[in-house]
Amino acid sequence: MIRRKTDCQLALFLMLFCAFAAWRTTLIPASGTGTRAGPDFFPWLAIIGIAVLALALLLRGLRTSPRPKPEAGAGRIGYGVLSLFAVLMVAYAATFERVGYLPSTIVMYVIGMLLLKERRVVHFLLVPVAVVLGVYFGFTGLLDVYLP
Template sequence: MTKDAKRIGCLAIDNFATWRHVRRSFGQREVGGPSFVPWVMVGALALLAAFLILRALRRQRAADVAPLIEMPDRPTLLRLGAFALLLAAYSAAFFPIGYLPATLATFVLGLLLIGERNPLLLIGFPVVMTGAVYFAFTELLSVWLP
C-alpha cells in the first residue's frame, strides 16, 4: 500500500467520524455517545481483516504456489467460530450483568475453548487479570465499569 493510499484512508476515516459527530451535535435523532468510536474501531478492524484475507488469497492464487500457511482444519475453524460467538455474547452481556461476572465467565470459557484444563489456571488467571483491570480502571483511571 502506498503512502498516498494510507493518507486517503486516514482522511476517509477522519471525515466519517467528523460527519457522524456533526450530525449528533446539531440535534439529530441519532445518538453517537461514548460507544461511537469503539464501534467504528470494531467495524474498521473487521473490514481490514477481511481485506487482508482477500489480498492474501488473491496473491496466493496469482503466484500459483502452495500456501506458506495452511488454512485451519475443521475443528480449529469451529473453535475459532465458537470463540467469536463467545466474544459477541460477552459484549452483549457486559452491561446487563456487569463487568466482573461477564469477564470472569468469558475468561474461563475462552480458556476452555483453547484447551486449558489446569484448574489453577482456569480459575486463578481470570480472577487475577479481571481484578487487575478492574482496579486499574476504577482506582487509577477513575473510570467506573458496570
Template sequence: MRISTELWLTLFVFALSSLAAFLTYSLPTTGLSTELGPAFFPWITVIGMFLFSVLLLVRSIWNKQIVNGETPSINWKLLAKLALFLVYMGLYATFYVQVGYLISTGIFFVLAMLTLGERRPLHFLVIPLIVTGGVYLVFTQILNVYIP
C-alpha cells in the first residue's frame, strides 16, 4: 500500500496535536479574575490542529490519495525540510529570550521562507520585518503584553 505525502502529513499533525493536548492538559484553565487562563491559547491551537488534520484526512480520502498495491515511498526532500524546520524551531526556542523577539523571529522567518523556496530578496527581507514588527507592536502597544 502506498501512502501519500498528504496522508503522512495528516498523521504527523494529528500525532503532534495529540502530544500538545497531553502537555496542555496539565496547565491551569483559569486566570486571575476575568482574564483567560494560560491554557486558553494552547487549547485553541490544539483544537485547530486537530480539526485541520481531520479536514486534510477527509480531503485525501475524498481525492483517493491512498493507492493500494504499491510499495510505500518516502518524500525525502519533504522529510529533510521538516527536519530542518525542527532544527530552526529548536534554535528559535533556545535563543528567543537571550536575543529577543524581534531579532530571533526575524531570523527564523527569513530561514523558513528560504527553506520553503522563496528566492526574491524583497519578499524574504521585507515581509518578515513587517509581520514581526506588526505583531510586536500589537502585543506591546495594544494588548500591553511584554515580549522579550
C-alpha cells in the first residue's frame, strides 16, 4: 500500500514540476534558426519525457496491488557502493575533457553498471555504447553542439 501511495505522490509532484518547467520554458526566446533546434528544444524534450514517465508512474501506482515484503537486504545498495559511485563521478568529471567524451563516458557507464550490480555482459557492454553514441550523435548531428 505504501508503494502505491508513494508512486502516485511522486508522479503528481513530477507533473507539477513539468507544468512549472513548461511555463518557464515559454519565456525562452526562439532563435528562428529554421531547421536547427533552438535554445528551447532540449527543455521541451526533457519536459515531455518527464511528463510521459510521470504518467506511467501514476498509472502504475493506481494499478498495482500491495506486494509482499522482500527479504531483508534484497535489492538494496549499500552506502559503500554509493560512495564508490560518487568517487567514480568525480573521477569522470576530472578526466572528461582530457580523455574525451566517448571513451570516458563509456568506461564510466560500464563501471557504474558493474557497481550497481549489473552482471549481464550484453547489458553492461552494449547498452552504454548505444546510449553514449546516441547522445553524441544527437548533440553533434541535431544540435550542432560538439562534445570534447
